[in-house]
Each structure stands twice: as C-alpha cells, then as structure tokens.
Amino acid sequence: MSLVINHNLMAMNAARNLGVSYGNLETSTRRLSSGLRITQASDDAAGLAVRELMRADVSSLQQGIRNANDAISLIQTADGALGVIDEKLIRMKELAMQAATGTYNSDQRLIIDSEYQAMASEITRIANSTDFNGIYLLNGALSGSHDGSPLKATGKLKVHFGTGNDSSEDYYYIEINSATASSLGVGLAAGSGAGASISTQELAQQSLDVLNKAIISKDKIRANLGALQNRLENTVTVLEIQAENVQAAESRISDVDVASEMTEFVRNQILTQSAVSMLAQANSMPRMALSLIG
Template sequence: MSMVINHNLMAQNASRNLSTAYGNLSTSVRRLSSGLRVGTAADDAAGMAIRELMRANIASMHQGVRNANDAISLLQTADGALSVIDEKLIRMKELAEQAATGTYTSDQRLLIDSEYQAMASEITRIANSTDFNGIQLLNGNLSSSTHDGSGVVSRGKMKIHFGTANDSAEDYYYIQIGTATASALGVGNQADATFGGFAISTQSAAQQALVAIDKAIVSKDNIRAALGVLQNRLENTITNLQIQAENLQAAESRISDVDVSNEMTEFVRQQILTQSAVAMLSQANSLPRMAMQLLGG
C-alpha cells in the first residue's frame, strides 16, 4: 500500500471495524440488561411475530384460569344456598310427619302448617335472593337450555369462556342451574294445589306431603349434583390451562429470552474487538505524521 496524505485508508478501515464492534457490543449490553434476545424486530422478525402471538395466548390463558375460578365461586355460592334449602326441606318433612299422625287436632295442624308455609316461603326467598355479582342463580334465570349472548344482558344458561379462541369443543361450556323456589320444588302454598306438598293442614294432606317433599329433596339434590359435576370439571379445566400456559411460556422463553452464558461470551468478545479497534484507530491516525516526516526531510 502506498503512503498517501489525501486519505487515511487504515484509519477508515479501523473506524469501520470500531463502529461494527461497538454496535455489536451495544446490542450485547441491551440483551444482557433486558434479558431478551429479541428486543426489536430487527433481532428476529419471525421470532418476534411468533412470540407476540404466544404472549397473547399466555395472557388469555391466565385470564381463562381467573374466569374458571370465578365460575367455581359462583357454583359454590349456589351450592351453599341449596344446602340451606336442604335444611328447610328436612324441617318440612319433619313437620309433615308430625301432622300426619292422628294425635293432633285440626287447630294444632294449622299451627304446624303455618310453620310449614313459613319454611316454604323461606326457600323461595333464598332462591330469589341468591346471586353472584348481581346474577341470580336459583330463581330460574339460568335454567334455560339455550343461551343468547347477543344483547347487553345475556339470557338463558351461562357461558363460561376460558379458552383462547371461540371453539365450543375447546374454549367454553355452559352452566345451567335449575330453579329452586318452593313452587318449582312442588312444596308450599305457592305450588300447584294438585301437588301433594301444597299444605299439611289435614292429616291426609300431610301424608301426601311426605311423598312430595321426598320428590322436592330429590330435585334439589339433582341440582346440587349438577353443580358438583361442573365444579370438578372446572377444576380440571384450570389444571389443564395452567399446564398449557406453563408450556407455552417455556416455548416463548426459548424464542425471546437471552442465554446469559452465551451472550456474556459474545459481550467479552465484542468488548475485546472494540478495545482493539480503538487502539488500532489511534495508531492509524498517527500514520500521516510519517509522511510529514519524509516531506520535512
């Protein structure tokens, strides 16, 4: 290479290498400080696109777990209210048994019947007042076999959504809760008069009420059994969602996160190259003085 004074090609070459090494060092510092291998689209465009979809699904799964937990809380609220209704039905069966015997007068049976009707009214009150987040649970609002979510207020059975899309086979299912008012169970004076559980004011009516109350208990138990099945299903759904989210997080980490040991090795390499380039640039900048020495003779 000829010695010239118009250009310092060695310094330009050293400057270019310094710029490259310093840029790589800056990238390495950013990765080590952020913990991300893919910090910008330039790092890995395809990887970033895949990562963002994974992050969206992971966030959706975590919300799905919360949705399923809320549904479990709803079911537990309904089951707790039904357990109280169960106590009322047991007391009504006890009163019917008492009124069914012949050792009581008609006036005494009327007194027994007044408590019987009070128990039936309490069952209806519990069914109408049991709610979760303002949603009535036992008054029949969720007993429909259909669902309509097109309006501001959803109607019919409740849809519990926990998946990342909208596939009925994978992403949601329905909660349907039967009506638990006294009239729906067939007991008390709000029920159909032809039902045996209408009243226990006579010995014959009390005897018929015993059978009607058994049917009411079975109906109530069917509702509770359905709630228990749904709760177990939701708990399994939560476990599955947590496993999916965990595995998807691991996959996202392999794409997005930096391998600290490898990146630290690269950082040291770029640091050495940067220091070398700085030293050589300093030497290259001093080379034109050699030409000046020749000119000065």
C-alpha cells in the same frame, strides 16, 4: 501499500471495524439490560411475530383460568344456598311426618302448617335472592336455552376459558334449574295439591311423597353443580399447564441466554477496545511521511 497522506486507508478500515464492534457491543448491552434476546423487530422479525402470538395466548389462558375460577365461585355460591334449602326441606318433611300422625288435633296441625309455610317461603326467598355479581342463580334465570342478548343474557351461563371460540374446546355452559318452593312443588305457592299444605292429616300424608321428590330434585341440582365444579377445577389445571408450556416456549424464543450473551459482550468489548487502539495507531501513520520531507 504506498505511504500516502491524502487518504488514511488504515484509519478508515479501523474506524469501520470499530463501528461494527461498537454496534455489536450496544446490542449485547441492550439484551443483557433487558433480559430479552428480541428487543426490536430487527433483532429477529420472524421470532418477534411468533413471540407476540404466544404472549397473546399466555394472557388469554391466564384470563381463562380467572374465568373458570369465577365460575367455580359462582357454583359454590349456588351450592351453599342449596345446602340451606336442603335444611328447610328436611325440616318440612319432619313437620309433615309430625302432622301425619293421629295424635294431633286440627288446631295443632294448623300451627305446624304455619311453620311449614314459613319454611316454603324461606326457600323461595333464598332462591330468588341468591346471586353472584348480579346474576341470579336459583330462580330459573340460568335454565333453558342460552340467549346472549346485548344487555342481559338469559338461560344457560357461558363459561369461556379457551383462546378461541370453538364450542367443543373453548367454552361450555352452566345450567341451574329453579329451586323456588313452587318449582319444588311445596308450599302454597305450588298450588292446592299435595305438598301445598299439611293442615290436615291426609294432606300431610300426601306431602311426604312430594317432599321426597323435592329433595331428589334439589339433590339433582347439587349433583350437577358438583360435577360442573369438578370439571372446572380440571379445566383450570389443564389451562395452568398449557399456559406454563406456552410461556416456556415464548421464553426460549424471546429471552436472552445470559451466559452466551455475556461471552459475546466480553468479546465485543475487547474488539471495541482493540479497534480504538488501532484507530489511534492508524491516525499516527501519516506522520511518518513527514520524516521524508526535508
């Protein structure tokens, strides 16, 4: 190479290498400070697209877990109220047994029937007042076909936990039959037939079978809720595993390998320092031409 002063090609070459090394050093610094391998689309355009989809899935799965846990809380609320109704039905059967024996007179049976009716009224009150976040659980509002109206859905309650909208994978329904006294067939609200009253020995005897059926009906509701709760708990477990695996996959795409990147950082730091030194040397080379001039 000729010794020239019009162009300093060595300095230009050193400056270009310095720019490359400094850019790589800036990238390593950005990755190490953020903990992410992909901090902008130019780092890995395809990887960024995949990562964002995975992040959306993770967020959706985590919300699905919360949805399922909320449904478990709803079921536990309904089951707790049914447990109290269970106690009332047992007491009503005890009263019917008491009124069915011949050792009580009519006035005494009327007194027994007054407590019987009070228990029936309490069952209806509990069923009509048990709610979760404004959703009434035991008055029959959650029975029948689902009607997802814009303002207030009726019928079966939809529990959505999946990331899509497939009925076989992403959601299912909770259905709770009515547990009011009239639905169970006990108390005056049920009409004038068997189970309505125990004011006479005959009515008390007839009420025993009705109360047995009422207890069975209530037990069916509780058994169904118990099965749903177990299913939801299993769903939560699966969703947690799924979210963990998707998060791990997203991490492999998105997160920086600190050990590897630190190695690159030190390499780029050395190259940058070397380029700066060589640029300084290259800038001094044209001065050598002065020694040839006069």
